[in-house]
Amino acid sequence: MKRTKTVAVMGLFIVMLVALTAANPLPKRNLRVLPKDIPEKTLDSIMKQFNKGLGVACNFCHVRLHDQTDSLHYASDNEPMKITARKMLRMTIEINRKSFWTDKTKKPHELNEVDCYTCHKGEAWIESGR
Ligand code: HEC
Numbered sequence: 001m002k003r004t005k006t007v008a009v010m011g012l013f014i015v016m017l018v019a020l021t022a023a024n025p026l027p028k029r030n031l032r033v034l035p036k037d038i039p040e041k042t043l044d045s046i047m048k049q050f051n052k053g054l055g056v057a058c059n060f061c062h063v064r065l066h067d068q069t070d071s072l073h074y075a076s077d078n079e080p081m082k083i084t085a086r087k088m089l090r091m092t093i094e095i096n097r098k099s100f101w102t103d104k105t106k107k108p109h110e111l112n113e114v115d116c117y118t119c120h121k122g123e124a125w126i127e128s129g130r
């Protein structure tokens with residue numbers, strides 16, 4: 001009797017967990033440096049610039065979504081390389097803002113006098129381990 005009850009409680013718990021997960025889909029954005037309302041296209045071209053600058057693919061900084069091999073959980077910060085990249089992005093924006101902000105119609109994150117490629121030259125120096 002006690003056992004049935006335990007199983008029932010566990011079953012209910014799982015149902016609740018599934019319902020919660022469904023009600024809370026993974027966030028799409030978790031931007032800390034770039035403007036939160038940055039257009040999708042601009043974000044995409046900045047990310048492609050990262051790939052080119054470091055000679056890597058998106059999964060260098062973004063973790064896989066659960067057990068799937070083909071989709072990445074972009075908003076997750078559970079990848080140290082993404083944290084490093086965020087610091088690098090902040091630094092790069094600062095360099096441009098301080099030294100190359102001649103065109104005031106642009107926002108600092110839109111300046112690219114200095115970008116990842118300027119220093120990295122299409123190569124990551126540290127392997128991601130994946
Ligand atoms: C060198 C590391 C790096 C690479 C490579 C990279 N990203 Fe990112 N990505 C980041 C960082 C850092 C952020 C968060 C920026 C911020 O906080 O403003 C981000 C944010 C994002 C976001 C929004 C989610 C969030 O965290 O706010 C998407 C979507 C995304 N990247 C897609 C891509 C795609 C698609 C590619 C490949 C074309 C890619 N990224 C390659 C580092 C990287």
Ligand code: HEC
Nearest residue numbers: 050081084085088089092114115116118119123124125126
């Ligand atoms: C002013 C030069 C400079 C710029 C610009 C720059 N980086 Fe870096 N980056 C470095 C240096 C130097 C290191 C190595 C630091 C170390 O070894 O401790 C590094 C390390 C990294 C790493 C750790 C992995 C590796 O290859 O060593 C990542 C990820 C990274 N940078 C991403 C970026 C991204 C993304 C951008 C563009 C937003 C960028 N960096 C722009 C100089 C730069």
